[in-house]
Amino acid sequence: MGQYTKDIYRDPSGPPAEARETPYIRNFEDTVNLIVSKEPIRVCVTGAAGQIAYSLLYSVAKGDVFGKDQPVNLLMLDIAPMMGVLEGVKMELQDCALPLLREVVATDDPEVGFKDCDVAMLVGAMPRREGMERKDLLAANVKIFKVQGQALDKVAKKTVKVVVVGNPANTNACICAKYAQSIPRENFSALTRLDQNRAQAMVAEKVGVPADAVKNCIIWGNHSSTQFPDVQHATVEKNNQKMSVIEAVKDDNWVKNDFVKTVQTRGAAVIKARKLSSAMSAAKAIVDHVRDWWFGTPEGTWVSMAVMSDGSYETPEGLIYSFPVTIDSSHKYTIVQGLTINDFAKEKMDITAKELQEEKAMAMEACQD
Numbered sequence: 001m002g003q004y005t006k007d008i009y010r011d012p013s014g015p016p017a018e019a020r021e022t023p024y025i026r027n028f029e030d031t032v033n034l035i036v037s038k039e040p041i042r043v044c045v046t047g048a049a050g051q052i053a054y055s056l057l058y059s060v061a062k063g064d065v066f067g068k069d070q071p072v073n074l075l076m077l078d079i080a081p082m083m084g085v086l087e088g089v090k091m092e093l094q095d096c097a098l099p100l101l102r103e104v105v106a107t108d109d110p111e112v113g114f115k116d117c118d119v120a121m122l123v124g125a126m127p128r129r130e131g132m133e134r135k136d137l138l139a140a141n142v143k144i145f146k147v148q149g150q151a152l153d154k155v156a157k158k159t160v161k162v163v164v165v166g167n168p169a170n171t172n173a174c175i176c177a178k179y180a181q182s183i184p185r186e187n188f189s190a191l192t193r194l195d196q197n198r199a200q201a202m203v204a205e206k207v208g209v210p211a212d213a214v215k216n217c218i219i220w221g222n223h224s225s226t227q228f229p230d231v232q233h234a235t236v237e238k239n240n241q242k243m244s245v246i247e248a249v250k251d252d253n254w255v256k257n258d259f260v261k262t263v264q265t266r267g268a269a270v271i272k273a274r275k276l277s278s279a280m281s282a283a284k285a286i287v288d289h290v291r292d293w294w295f296g297t298p299e300g301t302w303v304s305m306a307v308m309s310d311g312s313y314e315t316p317e318g319l320i321y322s323f324p325v326t327i328d329s330s331h332k333y334t335i336v337q338g339l340t341i342n343d344f345a346k347e348k349m350d351i352t353a354k355e356l357q358e359e360k361a362m363a364m365e366a367c368q369d
């Protein structure tokens with residue numbers, strides 16, 4: 001056993017000696033050996049001094065995303081005035097004494113933050129306040145993603161997986177990919193998992209089942225109030241019986257109106273109540289998004305990710321549009337094909353595509369100067 005393993009055994013918070021003969025401890029030893037033998041991966045979180053990152057960093061460092069046997073080096077990026085705060089976050093992470101956490105870097109230089117990174121979680125940007133739409137942040141935020149795209153292009157691994165969270169997330173991801181030409185476009189995504197989780201939880205409450213009994217809700221399009229949350233192909237398990245959500249809910253009016261509107265405006269409702277935008281639920285959604293990208297989706301299940309459109313479902317190519325995807329064990333996602341799109345859905349999907357086209361045009365212009 002290596003030095004690191006011995007240190008864990010000396011740790012008073014480790015397993016009691018009398019428990020070492022139990023099957024649990026044999027598993028513990030296996031896990032420790034795996035941790036010792038695996039190379040750390042490099043994970044960058046931007047906006048690391050902000051509120052989403054405060055939850056997210058802990059989840060990443062304790063193994064919720066990349067597994068309990070995968071060591072991580074955390075690269076935390078924020079802007080110069082936040083370096084003092086970031087030092088505090090770094091101290092707290094160290095004080096958690098997490099066995100998977102190896103190196104912690106705090107920096108305001110994107111080329112340091114993205115150096116050789118395997119995964120980049122781009123959270124850092126200005127959040128909206130009450131009364132704003134996410135696209136109102138475009139002028140302020142889009143240039144951040146131009147600079148970060150250029151830095152990723154220069155120093156990140158070419159296999160880096162990027163998830164953009166900072167709003168307007170889809171368009172920021174589009175700009176980031178554009179300025180990182182040496183990295184495949186498929187490696188860029190934007191977060192719509194929070195919308196999916198909201199939709200799933202809302203349906204579960206309506207039907208009276210736990211959230212994980214609801215599967216395959218879809219978010220189409222933009223992470224904005226034009227997104228289309230769609231349960232036409234979703235299923236629910238109730239009393240050991242699997243059925244379609246439409247059948248379980250038995251309320252077409254709710255599905256087409258209240259449900260859609262509530263998911264579309266949930267972010268604004270949280271801001272109104274908290275005077276700050278969603279943070280805990282956003283961090284949880286980032287964990288879900290990246291974990292599924294890393295490990296793959298379970299058989300028969302798809303998840304929503306905003307990815308580069310290839311024209312599927314007649315969406316304009318070259319937009320970062322949210323689709324249902326399945327993911328294999330080699331981190332490759334595939335847009336689910338062949339779903340029936342009725343007239344109601346088609347109309348909603350076109351509205352959100354149009355908004356994304358407009359945002360992209362505005363973003364390209366903002367990046368010229």
Ligand SMILES: NC(=O)C1=CN([C@@H]2O[C@H](COP(=O)(O)OP(=O)(O)OC[C@H]3O[C@@H](n4cnc5c(N)ncnc54)[C@H](O)[C@@H]3O)[C@@H](O)[C@H]2O)C=CC1
Nearest residue numbers: 047049050051052078124125126127165166167191194282
């Ligand atoms: N896609 C989604 O589902 C969601 C997106 N968001 C968005 O995430 C973003 C972050 O939200 P919060 O953490 O609540 O905001 P926050 O204001 O608490 O933190 C943002 C952090 O980003 C930093 N930052 C600003 N410019 C930066 C740059 N160029 N490089 C690195 N860091 C930079 C700030 O200094 C700050 O520490 C916002 O744009 C918000 O609208 C929030 C919730 C959900």
Ligand SMILES: O=C([O-])CC(=O)C(=O)O
Nearest residue numbers: 128167194267268277278
């Ligand atoms: O609404 C916002 O501005 C923050 C966000 O993206 C969300 O909560 O979905």
